[in-house]
Amino acid sequence: MKMLVSYEIGFSSPVKTYAGGLGILAGDILKAAADLKYPLVGLSFAYPAGYVRHELQDGKIVCLPEQYDISKHCKLFDTLTINTKAGQFELKIWKHESPQVYLIETELAQRVYIHDSDRQRLLSEIVLGKAAVELGERLGVEMYHLNESSTVFTALELHKRLGESAKNRLVFTTHTPLKHGHESWPTQLLQELYELPAELAQGEQTVLSELGTKLCKSVNAVSRMHQQVTHKMFPEWDIGYVTNGVHIPSWMHPDMMGLVKKICPDFGQQSEYSELELDMPDFLAVRKKTKQELVELINQQAIKKNKFSPDSILFGMARRMTPYKQLSLPLQFQSLLESGKDIQIVYAGRAHPADTAGIAIMENIIDKINNSKLKIALFPYYSIKLAQKMLAGSDVWLSIPAEKKEACGTSWMKAMINGTPVLNTGAGGIPEAVFDGYNGFIIPTGHKEEQGKQIAKEMAELSWLHHHEPNKFFDKGRMALKSAEFVSARRMVREYISLYEK
Secondary structure: OEEEEEOOOOOOOOOOOOOOHHHHHHHHHHHHHHHOOOOEEEEEEOOOOOOOEEEEEOOEEEEEOOOOOHHHOOEEEEEEEEEEOOEEEEEEEEEEOOOOEEEEEOOOOOEOOEOOOHHHHHHHHHHHHHHHHHHHHHHOOOEEEEEOHHHOHHHHHHHHHHHHHHHHHEEEEOOOOOHHHOOEEEHHHHHHHOOOOHHHOOOOEEEHHHHHHHHOOEEEEOOHHHHHHHHHHOOOOOOEEOOOOEOHHHHOOHHHHHHHHHHOOOOOOOOOOOOOOOOHHHHHHHHHHHHHHHHHHHHHHOEEOOOOOOOOOEEEEEOOOOHHHOOOHHHHOHHHHHOOOOOEEEEEOOOOOOOHHHHHHHHHHHHHHHHOOOEEEEEOOOOHHHHHHHHHHOOEEEEOOOOOOOOOOOHHHHHHOOOOOEEEEOOOOHHHHOOEOOOEEEEOOOOHHHHHHHHHHHHHHHHHHHHHOHHHHHHHHHHHHOOHHHHEHHHHHHHHHHHHOO
16 A cells, blocks of 8 residues: 655545645545555545635635534544654544545644644644654555655654665655745754754754655656756756646546547546547537536626626636736736737635735735726635636636746646646646647746736737637637546556556
């Protein structure tokens, strides 16, 4: 048995154990492994107060917890007592059956990435690592896959027990070039809370991802570009890459899946599904239905000024609300967008309560909703269920993060498998799967303002193509769907299996 240890895992919309892409990706890995009947289980925290939900109060975004009852979704599996230098912690271990995920309930981790202090956050990571090895021994785990630097205490704990031989039982994946993915802690605080071997201390600050590379047999980034960026950041690392993928049965709309299975009955099971040729009338009928579902949801639940129409082009964008994702960049070029044909834009996302810049982005979008001639809407929340609707119902999906700061991205993959063409910057995994003008659109590299203008211009041009030549427009979506083979989580998991068993 293998264990994926991740600070967040998103596997079910009502189980609030995820904040964003890292957690959703972990869930997709576990689902794809289950499909392949590969013995991989997940471990994370239960987070009874979830991550964050937003409300609009007097024109301002407020951040609230999202309570849920884990007992409605998981069964109590076991209890663990974990000893640390800061004291003893009694843990409840909950188990979800399919995919198989173990969730730790503790006062140290009530909300995803939201803690009373840095000390509490660090202590939660220590407890996660100790619990992973303790539970792993009970379950007979042979290999640990560590998701991001927040899980490196698993490697430290295993090395304490097994010595150098532990290295062959550890794989480490880094998921971002940004500093929050390469946690740096004061060595003094680390040693106060954990039995850190002196030879692993790194001066005044200790970088956990660097420990991960020393303690694990294999280290990987999550796209070719991410591998190149990380190598420049840490030239001494021996790092490969496994490009992310998505669990197609979870993210493809049921009607599109039904259409595809008429042509390829074993789609999503055994087929590599690279030769999909969908009949245009059938494809358009599914696209019309999925868009109607999204438009109805926008008109019922989103913040907006005017009702949205299923007849006008609809651009969708849903990401973590933080500056480098550049969600509101096109809105800076209103005149270019207004030159298009009845452009509609729908946003969704969440911001960490401490990310004031991210919250400001949401409030800026609301300001544009109230003061723009364009139809703009915002869902002030995000969930797996909402993402499924948006990815399948948008006419074009926007994925426009700052290049070199995006590790891979997966929302664009989920859009493509629904026949939704993507408009992207050339960030993360995009250059490996999107070919400009064939199955999507790539904005050339440039300064932020240059790219913003080009994005707005491209949106305007696509709106006219959608209006005047709908078959030509929708053919890009059919081509996007043919990319399912590469973006499949099955492909990704097979590559991880080769690392586990190497």
